[in-house]
Amino acid sequence: MGAQVDPLTPMPDEIGTARTPQFFIAGNAPLQERRPRTLKHGDTFSIFDHNGDALSGPGSLDGIFHRDTRYLSHFSLTIRGERPLLLSSALRDDNALSIFDLANPDLEDAEGNIILQHDRIHVRRTRFLWRDTCFERLSLRNFDDVAHTVPMEIEFGSDFLDLFEVRGARRKRRGKIHPPSVSDSEVILSYTGLDGIKRQTTIRFDAAPKELTQSRATYAVELAAGQTKQIFIEISCGRPPLAMSARRQYFSSLREARRETKLLVRNAASIESSNDIFNEVIRRSVADLYMLVTRTKEGPYPYAGIPWFSTVFGRDALITAAQVLWMDPSIAKGVLKHLAANQATEEDPEADAEPGKILHEVRYGEMAELKEVPFRRYYGSVDSTPLFLMLAGAYFERTNDIQTIHELLPNIRAALDWIQNYGDRDGDGFVEYGRRTTSGLANQGWKDSWDAVFHANGELARGPIALCELQAYVYAAWRAAALIADAMGMGDEALRYGARADELRKNFDEAFYDHELGTYVLALDGDKRPCRVRASNAGHTLLTGIAYPDRAAHVVKTLMERSSFSGWGIRTVATTEARYNPMSYHNGSIWPHDNALIAAGFARYGYRAEAARIFDGIFAAATYIDLRRLPELFCGFPRQRSRGPTFYPVACSPQAWAAVAPLYLMKSCLGISFDPIGNAVSFHQPHLPEFLDSVVIRGMSMPAGKLDVLLRRLGTEVVVQVLDRDGDIRVTTTY
The missing domain is CATH 2.70.98.40 (Glycoside hydrolase, family 65, N-terminal domain)
Structure with a gap:
């Protein structure tokens, strides 16, 4: 995510070796306890x-x-x-x-x-x-x-x-x-x-x-x-x-x-429901999103979070933009264009930069200028590049904005070249990471704290490391590239990219699925040993569709067991695992954005009731939090009657991808999809969580105009009613 490390714990100089402090955040000033009033x-x-x-x-x-x-x-x-x-x-x-x-x-x-x-x-x-x-x-x-x-x-x-x-x-x-x-x-x-x-x-x-x-x-x-x-x-x-x-x-x-x-919110859809408290949560989500959005010369760009990450982060903005793509595509466009403008064009080991790689972080302070920290312009995230390609494909599917995609085509090709030439370090078909300088980040997935990748016995994994969710993102990147190439009339390239995706899917299933765990392993280490750990990362395989359908039921079941699902949400690591700690940054805590992505994966495979349970847990947590503002993360203790969640002391609040998690959860439960060429909006197997009886969505944009709809519970089903439409927009519902 936006964080460089577990904020409360020193980080190893090299994974598996003695710990030395690296960019940690002191834990002696809890933010939630002070109820700060934050502006940006x-x-x-x-x-x-x-x-x-x-x-x-x-x-x-x-x-x-x-x-x-x-x-x-x-x-x-x-x-x-x-x-x-x-x-x-x-x-x-x-x-x-x-x-x-x-x-x-x-x-x-x-x-x-x-x-x-x-x-x-x-x-x-x-x-x-x-x-x-x-x-x-x-x-x-x-x-x-x-x-x-x-x-x-x-x-x-x-x-x-x-x-x-x-x-x-x-x-x-x-x-x-x-x-x-x-x-x-x-x-x-x-x-x-x-x-x-x-x-x-x-x-x-x-x-x-x-x-x-x-x-x-x-x-x-x-x-x-x-x-x-x-x-x-x-x-x-x-x-x-x-x-x-x-x-x-x-x-x-x-x-x-x-x-x-x-002006910022003029193109965004709005949500109002039958639940007044949920309406407060949604208003705060939208307000926090647009407060964190900063205007760049390429367009609107959501900064990651306050206080630690109020700057450009690649991964955070890409995921945030993907979560709100359904209600405001302009943010995705701004993110894609800004990251394309800052894509690496040459090798720079001090910045973990390689041609085609997408930016991780930018800093402007004195310590960055003097290289006392390596983040002046830093590329040490392994997943920003495939996420960039994923968002480009999703943006095109949502808008049919062929002009913007055509402008991004050189950047798309450069990102694909990075996956092939730099991402796969050992030629085994999987993308791995390993920092190129000891001052860089040791772990470079979204769980980037020092002990986030480990084996069943608690031993830290040694690199280069191939994360399971990273392969899922790469699969989606090839699929997005195939979609774009086909739309551009590049049929041969589209077939080649599709074949790369199919090959990766097959190899991923063979190397990462563990029948005894009932889910995908966390990662493969540098010796190709699987990290046999039940972690939330496996849920991202459902998000992108890399998981075969017969695997999905097992992944959903494992993630919804009490060892993983706390009642507030799915823990980053199950309680059964060696390094489980509900108060840790990545080894047992609950992240709203992680849960929103997993719920989207559940919904993709038809598990909308389970997605709604996650939605219910995240919403219930928000009702106990000052300003109804979801923080970056909270602790993974079990949900108990008449008690709120346990706060993580230095979590960012607001944090962009946490702020918009309820918006993405709504989209997933309602099964919303868009056909910009046919000017159609579809609701596939819409499902409302128990705390909602009805939802009104106003101003969903399409090339032909805008649409207002009402969704309300009627017996065991959710019916869709068009309230208003500006333009010739079709609405379909499937059950």
């Missing part, structure tokens, strides 16, 4: 606590980050030195604003007499991000029947730490923090890194403080009975503030931010 726009994101503060200190994740550097590490509001009382904090449903409602605490004079009783002054902090700037409106209202002067302080500071330092990396040397520049209403904080780049944070206040120093703004706000006053604060990362006042800039930028959000 473009290359900037912010994390503030439920009071609206960013509190610095050891292990703190708070602040404003821009292009992998923390530009603001401390920002706190006090009333005469006391923290205000929290009333509530929330994000708008569309993630446009975070809102914090606070009240004054009791204030005493030197003799201990109360001079201002609590809850007389209401403080509302309203905040949003636009481009590289954080805007805040601070509103104070006096609800007392007498006037008050409110002594208020805002403390601020920046450590300009690289994101990898915030994650826990330690550096021997750092650059130079410069003395702050202070005027009546503005402070400039700056730092020059060892890379020679000067980074600066500008903080503006409107109205001007009574006193402004290099780390504090002090106010004495005079409020008559019933009076409201506002202060506007602007925090810019790098870019000098515009000439207009912070007050005017706040409202101007808010209008632009709302306009962009509306």
Whole structure:
């Protein structure tokens, strides 16, 4: 996934050898416990606590980050030195604003007499991000029947730490923090890194403080009975503030931010159901998706997740785009074109790059610039390339956009060449991975933590490693290439690609299916020894169709046994396995996106009731989570009555492919497919989970127009009713 390693565990320098720390994430600041309020726009994101503060200190994740550097590490509001009382904090449903409602605490004079009783002054902090700037409106209202002067302080500071330092990396040397520049209403904080780049944070206040120093703004706000006053604060990362006042800039930028959000979602289908809580989950899913989407010159691109992965990741974006392809094809188009523009064209062992390989990760911080971490432009994921081909084929099937596919054809051919010339390292017909530099990632599938690939006795697998799901993706890549070649009139190539897929399917079944396990083995190690482990990876074989039909029933049965299915979802590793740990990153935890992909595989082979059980578990988990926001992962403990899931302490939230998991689960259960040439939408064996009686989907796009449909339970079946159609679109239902 987006992660480089198990965030809580050091990684081996080489698989199977002694562990040394590598890009780990410190586990001393649990995100869920703090209920942070997170915002993102473009290359900037912010994390503030439920009071609206960013509190610095050891292990703190708070602040404003821009292009992998923390530009603001401390920002706190006090009333005469006391923290205000929290009333509530929330994000708008569309993630446009975070809102914090606070009240004054009791204030005493030197003799201990109360001079201002609590809850007389209401403080509302309203905040949003636009481009590289954080805007805040601070509103104070006096609800007392007498006037008050409110002594208020805002403390601020920046450590300009690289994101990898915030994650826990330690550096021997750092650059130079410069003395702050202070005027009546503005402070400039700056730092020059060892890379020679000067980074600066500008903080503006409107109205001007009574006193402004290099780390504090002090106010004495005079409020008559019933009076409201506002202060506007602007925090810019790098870019000098515009000439207009912070007050005017706040409202101007808010209008632009709302306009962009509306433009982003204008082509997306919407979902509304009979379950109000599920509607909240869906609204948050959609809002999180489009908050994580960043505009690139090639089109919209979903960044992987906050805080650790708010940048371009190949695998994450490809899977996210595939999950929402049915409701918004424009994201897939943006992802394909951006990754094509950044496809490797030459060998670079330090970056794990080879011609035709698709990008894994891009970083812009000081440590990446200095190569203290290898991720400036890094290609160390073995599955991004076949996933790129899979998405290209799926996008073409969904849209019939022949022009875009024609533009991508050189990249498609280069990716296929990589599979043949570099992916299959030993010529056995399977694609393997093995890093080309000791600074790169040791495990390069989506389960990329140090101990994610192992044998039945717990022994770590030695490379090169051929993962089972990777072969499934490669199979789908050949199928996609055949589809595209046929559409382009390249019949011979289409036949050749189809034959490669058939051959791989046969060989995969012989080498990976284990009758005793009742499923596919996790991987083959460098000696071609099977890793006989029951893992969720096997479910991805159903997703792509590489599994023969008579194998599917066994795979579904194994994954739905209590050792794998916890009630919340399918664990990454079954409880029976040697390295099972429900609190681990990849060896027993539950990942929403993994479950959504597996459920799609179940549905592909006709197991929609089982897919609906997974949907029910993931939805039930979301009902217990703050903001109804599904995190990157949660722990794999069994589901118990009247108790929610156990959180993983440093899971990203929001995380793109987790956010859209409910949308993909919906598509799988309803059996939705598209025929853009015939302008038809089909529902094959639609099935609603028990928590839904009806669903309305509006604005499903086709070349001929858009479609609104209602699906509702009628006895044991789900019936489909067309509510509205813009254009000549056919709707078919099969049972």
